[in-house]
Amino acid sequence: MALSNTAQNILQYESTIWSTADLLRGCGIKESEWPSYMMPFFALVMIESRLIRMFDDLKTELGEDTFNGIEPNDLIELIQDKGQGYNVYIFEKHQTLKDICQNDKSFDVDFDAYLKGYDGETKDLLGVDAFEGEKFLDIKGVIAKLKAKKVLFSYVTAWSSIDLKPFDNSAITTLEEHIKRRWADISAETAGEQYTPDDVIALIAEIIASKIEDSGRLLKIYDCTCGGGNLLFGVEDRIKEKVNRLTQTYGQDWNDALYALAKIEGRFRVDSKIEHGNTLTDDKFFADEFDVVVANPPYGVDWKGFQKDIQNDKTQRFQHLPAVSDGQLLFMQHLISKMNATGMGVVVHNGSTLFSGDAGSGESNIRKWMLDNDLVEAVIQLPTDEFFNTNIYTYLWVLNKQKPDERKDRVMLINASEKFKPLKKNKGSKRKEIDEANRLEIVDTLGKWADNDYARVFDKEFFYFNKQAIMLTNVDEQGRTFADRLKDGKKSRSLKPVKLDNGERTLTEFTILEPPENPPPDSTPLIKGGRGDLSEYFTDDIKPFVSSLDYKEQPLVVTTEKAQYSFDADQETLIKEVLGKREALGCGKIVVKSAFKKKTKTKPESIVITVELTPDYQKDYEIIPYHRDPDENRAAIEAFMAKYITKPFEYLENVVGVEINFNKVFYQPEQLRSVEEILDEISTLDKELRELEQSLSL
Incomplete structure (x- = not known):
């Protein structure tokens, strides 16, 4: 401006x-x-x-x-x-x-x-x-x-x-x-930590002003991380230039010096209230609601120092908790709690608030809660190199509790990453600015609510996805699984081995009552020679040995009185061998366990080694598009599984996640040149090379 x-x-x-x-x-x-x-x-x-x-x-x-x-x-x-x-x-x-x-x-x-x-x-x-x-x-x-x-x-x-x-x-x-x-x-660590550039403030104010009508009603504006007040007061001043409204500003910040600057500035305004303290743990305006909320909360700052306060918060502001390493979505939820019934807001975040966290995580659940309650009107991707201390992409979340009917349950994405003018002289990391013409174009696009080459409107469910967990049953080369060998209700078959051999070491005692007189030469127990403590022998010798066994990589052979059992890695199957005759049992695992049993009234202390054969189960999940109707959603999951999953499986939990992916929506594949164009270029280069060789030979 x-x-x-x-x-x-x-x-x-x-x-x-x-x-x-x-x-x-x-x-x-x-x-x-x-x-x-x-x-x-x-x-x-x-x-x-x-x-x-x-x-x-x-x-x-x-x-x-x-x-x-x-x-x-x-x-x-x-x-x-x-x-x-x-x-x-x-x-x-x-x-x-x-x-x-x-x-x-x-x-x-x-x-x-x-x-x-x-x-x-x-x-x-x-x-x-x-x-x-x-x-x-x-x-x-x-x-x-x-x-x-x-x-x-x-x-x-x-x-x-x-x-x-x-x-x-x-x-x-x-x-x-x-x-x-x-x-x-x-x-970056003091005054600049919370500074929002003038052009971004102007864009935020233009967005808000476009949704506000002239009236005599007081407009209450709130910034929960107001810093020195430049965003809060900048938005107020620009709104008053655009709309005839009385305004009242409220702000809070935890930084001593920035709060003082904002407080001093606020005292010379008609009606401003600035408070000092941690908004997330000590909300100074706990009884207030606002018409407009704005904020540029700190990016990637952990909240470990007051984690217990947040977890024990009684205000019901926080529907879900994000990872302790980044508190941006805590501020987002706080701001939403401060919006009145017709309130709106614009909040600046980095990209992590769009996509961090898997389905079921705090971040994903917060996004889902916001979309479930139809609080998000638009998300705007700003150019890189817009802020003074970072060159990353930043995003404006446009919040609205009173969306027009045609916008209900819908969200607009605006890719404004190219809507800028280069600065003649860099200001720190800031190399670009969203000039007035581009600001007005972005606001106009939001107002028209129609798709164009850099903006798309979606039903909110477009951003949802199913993360369907399944339990796969692995099969061998012939499609067999050891699960088919088990009786109904059985999950494994226990063996009674007399010998366990991995090609390097052999165990023949499966209930060990005392350490050996002479430990095996290939073992390194603490006890060497003579009898000693059985628990130490278990900890230092037996347990590490059993834990290291790999039935797939080692030639592990389990011998019982009637048969030998092993795993054929080439066929991916368990093998049972009796008198030289081999039988494939299907894909499965050989599970060897060891345990130290303390002395009881009837039994001495002992080391017990057990072996069992189990099917080879593998937990996996599939990401599947989401449908609003539960029956359609279930049918889509089943159709996906029938098309892509060939192994036997069981359904486990399905978790619905939410992610907003600008790259997915606005990705522009690189245009590949035609073969003819490439051949023409090669021919031209070849001709130039021959001419160069001729000139050098003269």
């Missing part, structure tokens, strides 16, 4: 503000730490300019004679009623930051009095008196560091030259967004 003249004029201070970092660079402070040094002083000049502007407006409102006749205490009370803070030092001594920087001799005393002149809330947000606990902008800590480097006076003087008094709140907010963006360029 085009900037107003006022906003353009205030941006002249962007370079001035950034030049204050020259002192930081000069005294060895790392660039990644600059935001923590700049934030409190930027907040300071913003607060001072707005307080002086408010002071002057009050003088104009009351008239100079009336104003001059007001007692100082009454004046402070009038200013306090505004709810925007105050500074006794400024109002009583009529001195600003610039004034106290005129005298380096008295600077330390004056600057301390200046900071302490602020009201309690402002001092808390700035961190003027912070010792332990929440320090917010921690100006006290920053001052101590700058003093130690002997640059405090110079640094404050540089900031005091920035005069924002001529500009209104909207213009100052514009400057603040630009400064936060610069911080985002250099510090």
Whole structure:
């Protein structure tokens, strides 16, 4: 969107503000730490300019004679009623930051009095008196560091030259967004962690504004991870430009410094409430619902530190829990819980919220819950290289609790990955922007609700799938299975072996009552020579040996009094051999187990080795398209199995999953060249090569 003249004029201070970092660079402070040094002083000049502007407006409102006749205490009370803070030092001594920087001799005393002149809330947000606990902008800590480097006076003087008094709140907010963006360029861990680019904010606002009608009703807007407030306040400002509505903003954030910036900004807006704390465990607006929710929650951040709080949450916000490694879908569920009966929202996520987690996982179940309840109107894929600290694809989830009838139980996917204009100069990882023309095209596409070359509308069940689990019974080369040899109800056949031989070692004792006098030379038990502890012999010799047996890879032969049993890997069948005659029993397994039995009143301690023959079962699953009607869905599963599964099987559990796959929908296969075209190119290259050889031979 085009900037107003006022906003353009205030941006002249962007370079001035950034030049204050020259002192930081000069005294060895790392660039990644600059935001923590700049934030409190930027907040300071913003607060001072707005307080002086408010002071002057009050003088104009009351008239100079009336104003001059007001007692100082009454004046402070009038200013306090505004709810925007105050500074006794400024109002009583009529001195600003610039004034106290005129005298380096008295600077330390004056600057301390200046900071302490602020009201309690402002001092808390700035961190003027912070010792332990929440320090917010921690100006006290920053001052101590700058003093130690002997640059405090110079640094404050540089900031005091920035005069924002001529500009209104909207213009100052514009400057603040630009400064936060610069911080985002250099510090992913502080200011930039939650920063949303202006063009994405504008697109979100356009989407919301397209669904809101002019009315006198108050519009309540909420951001549960508001950071410094740029998304929340940016959306509010742009909506008010498009729609005639009164607005009220609500935000919460856990980051001390970002919360303080948002809180300070919110105090100079008509009706804004910003709170500090972890939204997921301490919702400060637990009793509120909102018309509009927006958020750009952190990507891939684990919630292990407060896992128990989430698991024990009593608010019923969280229908399902995602993997502890990524809390994005926790924020999504929280936001949905905050939407009123006609509420809508736009939430920024990375791709993991679309497809992470298998059917039955927390992530898949959350997506299914959202679609089951028809909360998703659209998902929009944004271009790569859109954000300052990452070049990945990001996505806008458009939520709507009051979808028009023609959109009910349907979802639109918009592939806006090519809807951008390259930046003339990169801003960190940001190389692209969604310019106004492309923003309006995306919003128009959402409004028309019709397929085009980059947008498709689907019944919500398109994103569902069956994950049908089955138990396969493996067969040998002749299609036989050992299961056919078992009597009804039997799952295996126990053998009574007298010898077990794997070609390397032979066992002939199947109930061992004590360790051998002389352990086998190919074994390495801890007990060597003489009798010892039977449990150690089991742990260190028998159990490892039995666990290592592989009836397929080793020539494992089990001998009973009547027969020998083995597995023929070439035919994939069990073999029974009696007096040299071999009989194929079908595909199956030879299962050898060992157990240590403790001493009882009637039996001594012992090692027991057992052998049994079992069918070769294999658990598997098939991914099958989903149908809304249960009978049709079951028929589709059975038809799929009849077509693709040739082995005997039993149905196990069927789990319905949900995944939103942009690549599947918008995949464009590479166009292969024709054989004729390739042959023509080869012929041309061959001709050029011959001509080159001729020229070299001359």
